Structure formats: C-alpha cells, structure tokens
Amino acid sequence: MSSFTVVNQPISRIDAIEKVTGRARFTDDLAFDGMLYGRVLRAKYPHAKILELDTRKAEELPGVAAVITYADIPGAQAIGPVRSDMPIFVSTRTMYLGDAVAMVVAETPEIANQALALIRVEYEELPTLFDVEEAVSEDALQLHKDCPGNIVNHYPLRKGNVEKGFKESDVILERTYTTQLIEHAYIEPEAAIAVPGAADGTVTVYGSIQNPFTARRHVAQVLGVSLNRVRIIQCAMGGSFGGKDDVVSAICARAAVAAVKTRRPVKIVYTREESLIESYKRHPYVMKYKVGATRDGKLQAMEIYMLADGGPYSSMTPFVTWRSVVQATGPYEVPNVKTDIYGVFTNNTYTGAMRGFGSPQIIFAQESLMDELAEELDMDPLEFRLANAFKQGSVTASGQVLDEHTVSLINVIEKATEAIGYSEKRKAYAENKGSKGKVRGVGFAASHRGVSLGAEGVDAAGALVSVQPDGSVYLHSGLAENGQGLKTIFSQIAAEELGCRFEDIMFMDTDTSVIPDSGATVASRSTTMGGSAVRNAAKKVKEVLLGVAAELLNAPHEEITAAGGKIYVKEDPARCVEFKDVARAAYGKGQLMAAIGWFQAPKVSWDEETGQGKAYFTYVYGCQAAEVEVDCDTGQVKVLKVAAAHDVGRAINPATVKGQIYGGVTMGMGYGILEEVELQDGVTKTRNLDEYLIPTSMDVPEIVPIIVENPDSYGPYGAKTIGEPTCELLAPAIANAVYNACGKRIRKLPLDLERVLLGYSLRAARGKRGSEQA
Amino acid sequence: MKKVEPEHKKLITFTVNGDDVEVEISSSDRLIDVLRNKLELTGTKEGCGIGECGACTVLMDGKPVNSCLVPAFQVEGSEIETVEGLDKSGKLHPLQEAFVEHTAIQCGFCTPGMLMSALALLRENPKPTREEVARAISGNLCRCTGYQQIIEAIEDAATKLKALE
Numbered sequence: 001m002s003s004f005t006v007v008n009q010p011i012s013r014i015d016a017i018e019k020v021t022g023r024a025r026f027t028d029d030l031a032f033d034g035m036l037y038g039r040v041l042r043a044k045y046p047h048a049k050i051l052e053l054d055t056r057k058a059e060e061l062p063g064v065a066a067v068i069t070y071a072d073i074p075g076a077q078a079i080g081p082v083r084s085d086m087p088i089f090v091s092t093r094t095m096y097l098g099d100a101v102a103m104v105v106a107e108t109p110e111i112a113n114q115a116l117a118l119i120r121v122e123y124e125e126l127p128t129l130f131d132v133e134e135a136v137s138e139d140a141l142q143l144h145k146d147c148p149g150n151i152v153n154h155y156p157l158r159k160g161n162v163e164k165g166f167k168e169s170d171v172i173l174e175r176t177y178t179t180q181l182i183e184h185a186y187i188e189p190e191a192a193i194a195v196p197g198a199a200d201g202t203v204t205v206y207g208s209i210q211n212p213f214t215a216r217r218h219v220a221q222v223l224g225v226s227l228n229r230v231r232i233i234q235c236a237m238g239g240s241f242g243g244k245d246d247v248v249s250a251i252c253a254r255a256a257v258a259a260v261k262t263r264r265p266v267k268i269v270y271t272r273e274e275s276l277i278e279s280y281k282r283h284p285y286v287m288k289y290k291v292g293a294t295r296d297g298k299l300q301a302m303e304i305y306m307l308a309d310g311g312p313y314s315s316m317t318p319f320v321t322w323r324s325v326v327q328a329t330g331p332y333e334v335p336n337v338k339t340d341i342y343g344v345f346t347n348n349t350y351t352g353a354m355r356g357f358g359s360p361q362i363i364f365a366q367e368s369l370m371d372e373l374a375e376e377l378d379m380d381p382l383e384f385r386l387a388n389a390f391k392q393g394s395v396t397a398s399g400q401v402l403d404e405h406t407v408s409l410i411n412v413i414e415k416a417t418e419a420i421g422y423s424e425k426r427k428a429y430a431e432n433k434g435s436k437g438k439v440r441g442v443g444f445a446a447s448h449r450g451v452s453l454g455a456e457g458v459d460a461a462g463a464l465v466s467v468q469p470d471g472s473v474y475l476h477s478g479l480a481e482n483g484q485g486l487k488t489i490f491s492q493i494a495a496e497e498l499g500c501r502f503e504d505i506m507f508m509d510t511d512t513s514v515i516p517d518s519g520a521t522v523a524s525r526s527t528t529m530g531g532s533a534v535r536n537a538a539k540k541v542k543e544v545l546l547g548v549a550a551e552l553l554n555a556p557h558e559e560i561t562a563a564g565g566k567i568y569v570k571e572d573p574a575r576c577v578e579f580k581d582v583a584r585a586a587y588g589k590g591q592l593m594a595a596i597g598w599f600q601a602p603k604v605s606w607d608e609e610t611g612q613g614k615a616y617f618t619y620v621y622g623c624q625a626a627e628v629e630v631d632c633d634t635g636q637v638k639v640l641k642v643a644a645a646h647d648v649g650r651a652i653n654p655a656t657v658k659g660q661i662y663g664g665v666t667m668g669m670g671y672g673i674l675e676e677v678e679l680q681d682g683v684t685k686t687r688n689l690d691e692y693l694i695p696t697s698m699d700v701p702e703i704v705p706i707i708v709e710n711p712d713s714y715g716p717y718g719a720k721t722i723g724e725p726t727c728e729l730l731a732p733a734i735a736n737a738v739y740n741a742c743g744k745r746i747r748k749l750p751l752d753l754e755r756v757l758l759g760y761s762l763r764a765a766r767g768k769r770g771s772e773q774a
Numbered sequence: 775m776k777k778v779e780p781e782h783k784k785l786i787t788f789t790v791n792g793d794d795v796e797v798e799i800s801s802s803d804r805l806i807d808v809l810r811n812k813l814e815l816t817g818t819k820e821g822c823g824i825g826e827c828g829a830c831t832v833l834m835d836g837k838p839v840n841s842c843l844v845p846a847f848q849v850e851g852s853e854i855e856t857v858e859g860l861d862k863s864g865k866l867h868p869l870q871e872a873f874v875e876h877t878a879i880q881c882g883f884c885t886p887g888m889l890m891s892a893l894a895l896l897r898e899n900p901k902p903t904r905e906e907v908a909r910a911i912s913g914n915l916c917r918c919t920g921y922q923q924i925i926e927a928i929e930d931a932a933t934k935l936k937a938l939e
Contacts, residue, residue: 010877012874012875012877013874013877013879015879015882016873016874016877016879017866017874018882019879019882019885020857020860020866020870020873020874020879020882020885020889021817021857021858021860021861021866021870022815022816022817022818022856022857022858022885022886023817024882025816026816026819026883028810028816028820029810029816110802184917185917186881186883186917187819187821187827187829187881187883187884187915187916187917188819188821188829188881188883189821236881236882236883237881238819238821238881238882238883239880239881239883239917239918240881241917271823272821272822272823272824272827482881483880483881483882483883483918484880484918485880655876655877655923656877658877658922658923659877659880659918659919659920659923661920662919662920662921662922662923663880663917663918663919663920664920665920666919666920666921667917667920688822688823688824688826689821689822689824689826689827689915690824690826694915694917695920696912696913696915696921697907697908697909697911697912697914697916697921697924697925698908698909698912700908700920700921700922703920703922
C-alpha cells in the first residue's frame with residue numbers, strides 16, 4: 001500500500017488541458033512585432049571547398065533585411081559540447097550536406113525562400129569519406145588536421161586477461177553486427193525565435209530547446225557576450241528524444257546573430273526536409289564481438305572492437321561512446337574483457353544524442369550474441385543468461401561492485417519472459433520453424449543501464465520552490481520539460497514534500513535567468529537529479545511553514561506534518577490548519593517562503609587508460625520480450641506482442657511511466673524493423689516522413705508494461721529512471737524472435753523486408769546499386 | 775526599402791468552428807496558413823507539410839483533412855472545425871477529457887490533429903472497435919506515446935459519449 005498522497009499516483013498531467021485545447025504555445029505559435037523570418041542555405045556537396053560566396057543579389061531583393069554568413073558572427077565561429085568544431089556557418093569548406101552556408105532574413109518566409117535562390121556559391125568538390133572502416137585505414141583521407149586517423153576519441157577497457165579467458169573457453173564465437181543511421185523524428189521540427197533586448201548585446205531566445213543552458217552557452221559564445229546577456233526561455237516542446245540539442249543551439253545562435261544585426265526579432269522554423277538533412281542522428285555502429293564460454297555455459301572472455309560513425313563533427317560522440325564502453329558486455333559477469341571503441345569522423349550526417357545514447361547499438365549486438373552463443377552451447381537462451389546475469393554484489397566490466405542498489409535483473413527477465421510465455425513458445429516455434437508462409441517466434445533482450453551522466457561529466461541540478469501568500473506555489477526547474485512529463489513529476493514531488501495540494505503547484509517554463517545552470521535534460525537524469533533538487537527545495541520551505549504552523553497549533557514543531565493541503569499534529573490529525581492559512585501567516589510574519597534546492601550526484605570515477613572505475617552511482621534493469629510473425633515469402637516482420645519489465649526504483653507517476661514504456665517500445669520497434677536514414681554518398685535520400693517511416697497506430701503491437709519498484713537510496717522517494725531503458729531493448733528481442741521463427745540470424749539493423757528475405761539491403765550506396773551490395 | 779508586389783489576392787468566406795469568417799488569401803496559401811497566420815488558430819500544427827504526419831488535421835465539412843494539403847481557395851463556402859472548437863462551450867469535449875484522464879498526451883504536438891481524427895471517427899462510428907480506432911488515427915503520427923493511451927482514451931470517450939445520448 002502506498003503511504004504517499006501525491007507521489008506514486010497516476011495523476012493527470014499538469015500540462016494536459018493546455019495541450020488538448022491547442023492552447024499550449026509551441027515556438028512557431030509565437031509572434032513578435034516586426035519579426036523577420038530566417039531561411040538557411042545549405043551545402044550543395046558533402047565535402048567541398050567554397051571558392052566564392054556572393055550574396056549581393058539576395059540582399060537586393062525587396063523585403064530582404066539581411067543575408068547572414070560567417071562574416072557576421074561577432075564571437076565564436078564554431079560550437080560543440082567537447083570540441084568546438086561545428087561551424088554556425090561554414091566559411092571555407094563544407095563537411096556534410098547539412099552545413100549552413102548562409103541565412104536570409106526577410107519580411108516573409110516566401111521572400112526569404114526567393115532570396116535563397118539568388119545566393120551564388122562556387123564550390124570545388126573534395127574527395128569524400130563515408131565509410132568508418134575506410135576512415136580508420138592507414139592511408140585514409142584526413143578530415144581534421146588535429147585529429148589524426150579520423151579518430152574523434154578512443155575508449156579502452158581492460159579487465160582480467162582475455163587471452164587466458166579464451167584459452168579456458170570451450171566455445172568461441174566471433175560475430176560482427178551493424179546498426180543504421182536513424183532520426184529522432186520529433187513531430188515538431190526545429191524552431192527558435194531570437195528577440196534583441198534594449199540593453200546592448202542582450203538577446204532573449206525562445207525555442208524548442210531541449211537544454212536551455214547548453215543553448216545559452218553556445219549563443220553567448222557565438223555573440224561573444226557573457227552568459228547573463230543571453231536569456232533562454234523554453235517553449236512547449238514538440239518532442240526531442242535527445243535531438244534538440246546541438247542542432248538547436250546552432251539555430252538559436254543563427255537567430256541571435258541575425259537579431260542582433262538587424263535589431264529585430266528573427267524566427268527560424270525548419271521544414272521536415274531541412275530537419276532530416278541538417279539535424280544530427282543516432283550513430284551507426286560496426287561492432288566486432290569475440291566471446292568465449294565454457295561448455296557448461298559460463299562466460300569467460302569478451303573482446304570487443306567498435307567503430308561509431310560521428311559524421312564530420314564531434315558533437316556528443318565522446319559521451320555516447322563512453323556509455324557504450326561501460327555497458328558493452330551487457331548485464332553479465334564476464335571475468336576477462338578487452339573493449340576498444342572509436343568515434344570516427346566521416347562526411348556523413350553528424351551524429352549525437354538520441355534516446356538510448358550509445359546503448360541501443362551495443363545491446364543489439366550483445367543480446368543477439370547471447371542467443372547465438374546459447375545455441376552454440378545447446379542451451380536455452382533464458383537459462384544461459386540467468387547463469388551469467390548480474391546478481392547482488394556482481395562486478396561489472398569496469399570493476400564496479402553492484403552493491404548499493406537492488407540488482408533486479410533476474411527478476412525483470414523472469415517477469416518479461418513469463419508474460420510472453422517465452423519458454424513454452426520458444427520450443428514450440430523452434431520445432432515448427434518454417435521457410436514458407438507466416439511463422440511465429442519469440443525472443444527477448446535484457447540490459448543494465450547507468451543512471452544519469454555517470455563519470456562522463458559534472459552532475460548537479462537545481463530547483464526553486466516559492467510559496468505565495470495564498471498558499472499557491474511556483475516551481476522552477478533547471479531541467480526542462482521535453483514532453484516526457486517532467487513538469488508533472490516534479491510538481492508531484494514538490495506537492496508531496498510541501499504537503500500542499502497538487503493543483504496548487506504552478507510549474508514555470510524553464511528560464512535561464514531564473515534558475516541555476518542544472519546541466520542538460522539528458523541521460524534520463526531528470527527524475528533522479530532534478531526530482532531530488534525539487535524535494536530539497538520543498539523541504540527547506542516546509543521547515544519554515546511547519547515552524548509557523550507550530551505556533552498556530554500550539555504544538556511542538558517536530559510533532560507536526562503536512563499532507564494534502566493541511567498541516568496537522570501527527571498523532572491528532574483533527575488539530576490542523578489549512579496549508580494556505582499557514583502560508584498567509586508566514587507571509588504576515590515576514591518569513592522567507594522560497595528556496596533553491598540543489599542536488600549533486602554521488603561520487604563516481606573512471607580511469608581513462610584502463611576503463612576501470614565506478615561508472616555510475618546506480619543502475620536500472622530492464623527486459624523486453626517479443627512475439628513476432630515473419631512472412632517468409634515477403635520478409636515482413638510483424639511484432640504481435642511485447643512485454644516490457646523495467647525497474648524504475650519508484651514510479652512517481654505510474655501513468656506517465658507506462659507512457660514512457662509504450663513510447664519507448666514503439667520507438668525501439670521502429671529501430672528494429674522500419675527506420676533508416678538513407679544516405680547515398682553523403683546525400684540524404686529520406687527527406688520526409690513519406691520516406692522515413694516511423695511506426696503508426698496500425699504497426700504497434702499489444703504492449704504489456706510491467707513496472708518493478710525497488711526504491712533506490714539516492715533518487716527522490718527511491719525513484720530512478722525510465723525514459724531511455726525502454727528504447728534500447730526491442731530491436732535485439734525482435735532479431736532473436738525472427739531467428740526463432742524462421743532460422744535467419746540477421747546481424748544488421750533494421751530487419752526490413754530485404755534483409756529478412758534476401759539477407760542484404762537493396763538500397764544503393766557508394767555508386768553501387770542495391771543488388772550489387774550483396 | 776522597396777515594397778513587395780502583392781500576389782494575386784482573393785476574398786473567401788467560410789465558417790470556422792461555427793463562426794463566419796472572411797479572409798483575404800493569396801494563391802499560394804494553404805488552409806493551415808489561413809488558420810494559423812490569418813485567424814491565429816495556432817492549435818493546428820505543421821509537422822511535415824506533405825500530409826504524412828497528420829498534425830495539421832482539421833475537419834472540412836465533417837471530414838478529416840490534412841490542412842497542409844488543402845489550397846485555401848478550396849475552402850470557400852465550407853465548414854471548418856479545429857481543435858479550438860472542441861471546448862467552445864467552455865467545457866472540455868468528452869474526447870479532451872478522456873485524453874487528459876488517460877495520459878494520452880506527452881509532448882502534445884500531435885494531440886490537436888489526433889483529437890480531430892478521433893472526433894470524425896466517433897461521429898461516423900459511435901461504437902468503434904479497437905482496430906477501427908487504430909485505423910482512424912493511423913494517419914496521425916505520434917513519436918512519444920506508442921498510441922496505446924490514445925487508443926484507450928478514444929475508446930473511453932466513445933463509451934462516455936454513448937452514455938450522454
């Protein structure tokens with residue numbers, strides 16, 4: 001039974017009414033007096049020298065206020081989270097097709113479009129690099145002078161002695177798996193509006209901005225001003241999934257440069273085509289796994305070599321690949337591990353953060369591999385995994401002992417596989433394994449996932465709780481709503497801790513001028529990090545209110561508590577005062593009823609040389625099992641049912657947790673069977689949602705969400721994470737199910753018709769027709 | 775600064791959510807442009823511009839249409855319904871209530887179009903099966919929810935609307 005009043009309840013979303021009435025204000029819904037419209041001219045070739053850029057004719061077109069190029073940038077020319085290598089506008093060289101060459105700002109979007117056609121750019125095409133294995137070969141073209149070998153970064157991990165481990169193995173398998181380039185496909189394309197301030201050099205940017213503080217840093221750098229001259233206000237976000245970070249920072253910076261230059265507000269709204277061409281994607285990986293086990297099914301050694309295609313800019317590649325190196329061996333005890341992962345520069349579309357962040361790729365490889373190895377050992381894939389699964393006190397590949405939280409891996413595996421009827425069905429389907437007509441199969445995949453940023457970066461977040469004289473509450477947070485439900489969760493935590501009613505909380509849109517820099521809303525860190533900050537802020541304010549209530553109730557402070565809008569004596573709830581009356585009294589006494597709460601992540605560590613350390617302060621465990629139907633005559637895979645078991649620590653809101661599971665499973669299914677951004681020699685061929693297919697309501701299977709709660713010692717009320725783990729498991733579960741159905745082992749994502757039927761893709765690439773790729 | 779030559783303009787009249795409106799349009803305007811830019815009905819969203827995502831779904835003479843594909847001049851004399859009309863009485867429509875209760879919303883960008891497709895369905899077919907509900911919204915892409923809670927909300931609204939009869 002729940003002992004909570006607001007938390008752990010399936011409360012309706014705090015932003016639901018504004019969203020069902022169409023009143024929620026997304027960026028493109030805002031307009032400012034005198035507003036101009038910016039339209040971007042992009043590269044004609046993925047890798048080319050710019051010989052001449054002539055914007056005069058465009059500038060002369062009536063209605064054009066300015067044409068902005070690199071020459072107009074007052075500060076930094078390029079931005080990036082690790083290396084500042086992504087230009088706001090290119091000056092001498094294009095590196096991929098999405099590079100911005102210039103931007104027209106005009107009275108109307110139509111005029112801006114007309115002016116784009118009047119800009120003359122003379123290019124000299126340069127040799128190109130589209131293949132990661134070619135990029136790391138000895139005499140490869142070098143894309144960045146300061147990054148020899150086209151290497152963005154390299155993470156090694158060494159544990160035990162793999163040579164010895166393989167010697168002691170009875171069975172050794174070597175397999176290569178590859179994953180594809182995919183798009184976030186948030187339904188709202190990128191948008192931002194920059195409004196110049198009255199004070200010199202100031203600007204306010206409104207936008208569809210996942211990480212307001214990141215955008216602020218980049219806008220300030222590009223304008224060459226201090227951080228306090230730039231104010232970012234987040235609008236309602238039409239989805240992000242990790243996607244509205246670097247690319248949106250660049251858009252904000254372009255709008256800001258244009259606004260400062262023209263002294264007028266500038267709005268930039270992308271079309272879907274622009275979004276698909278310019279925005280960063282999820283990294284394609286090439287993953288070579290070598291694994292050894294004893295005949296009785298104990299893993300002995302794993303050697304892993306991986307290349308991640310970063311495109312031409314480093315973006316989040318170093319962080320994405322770091323999560324991969326930590327989790328590459330999966331949630332299993334492996335005594336000897338040698339992993340090397342390289343981020344690699346190419347002229348493909350650049351890649352960065354996307355829901356999962358370096359985990360969907362490795363889980364596809366490693367969970368496919370576990371099934372392959374089990375088969376080789378003549379073992380049931382479930383029994384094989386259980387024999388090697390992390391338990392309480394297990395040691396990870398990086399040498400971290402899992403003893404500070406409940407290691408619930410076996411529990412989630414059992415729950416998900418039971419819900420799908422895995423064991424019985426697997427045997428039955430394997431016996432009926434067919435090669436004609438429609439056949440069925442089951443499969444599953446499991447994972448462990450480090451919560452929040454881990455040793456990859458500074459990890460702290462803040463919130464501001466401000467109680468008003470009538471008992472209503474403002475809640476500000478440095479972490480931002482992206483659509484996932486953060487406003488609701490944080491408001492529940494604030495109401496629970498303060499003891500006020502949920503409806504008394506007003507969550508304010510994230511504004512960088514109000515709240516301390518809390519880092520980015522990423523890594524499924526919000527509930528744990530931001531939620532703890534909210535709770536800390538609420539605790540401080542509650543202490544003040546309880547003090548005032550103690551006087552009103554004539555009872556000792558420590559015997560008083562608050563819940564559901566009433567403050568009362570614990571042992572005698574009839575002795576109570578309304579929360580709002582206490583707020584009024586506290587105001588009357590001149591008490592401070594506002595506080596900033598702060599939460600710093602517990603200490604973590606990492607040794608860059610050995611890949612050893614306490615990578616994350618806590619982990620979550622998840623398992624997804626799928627039943628599929630494969631049409632052997634067409635190659636079509638239909639996912640019939642998915643059971644998804646996830647340990648979330650504590651479900652602050654079970655309804656939004658379910659929403660995360662449904663959405664993550666669906667996105668994972670798209671990754672598994674449908675989605676691929678097609679690049680032909682660096683040119684984006686999938687340019688809109690008629691070519692880039694995401695799951696529709698007719699594609700989704702029955703999804704059984706299974707919420708497992710093992711409260712964590714760090715998160716608020718024991719809560720951990722749910723956003724990303726839901727999206728990393730289904731592709732390998734499907735691949736394993738397809739094998740069970742028809743005996744085809746597919747090691748390349750997605751499992752579309754061609755790969756399932758023919759074993760290769762018919763898409764053209766590198767000057768070859770699809771049929772020549774076989 | 776030189777003035778821009780106006781395009782060919784035309785005055786059209788139609789109704790939006792029951793109100794008569796008269797709007798000057800140019801030949802390149804689409805229905806979504808008229809709604810969002812001229813009538814300030816920004817609840818209708820644009821996600822792809824080619825009729826694939828359904829975020830711009832409105833009802834035109836009772837039928838769901840992608841307003842990004844409807845040339846404005848075709849709207850002359852028609853009845854348009856948008857998300858803003860659903861709670862015109864000051865009370866949420868049962869579909870809106872059901873979306874709120876079932877947490878059928880995440881980012882909310884697809885929600886207005888989703889609601890309009892659902893409204894068209896329930897008027898045509900007050901007792902839809904789950905399959906029929908899924909089919910009715912299959913032209914409305916949602917990247918957040920996986921559709922489950924949306925389908926449940928529409929089924930629930932159907933039951934509640936039936937009870938109101």
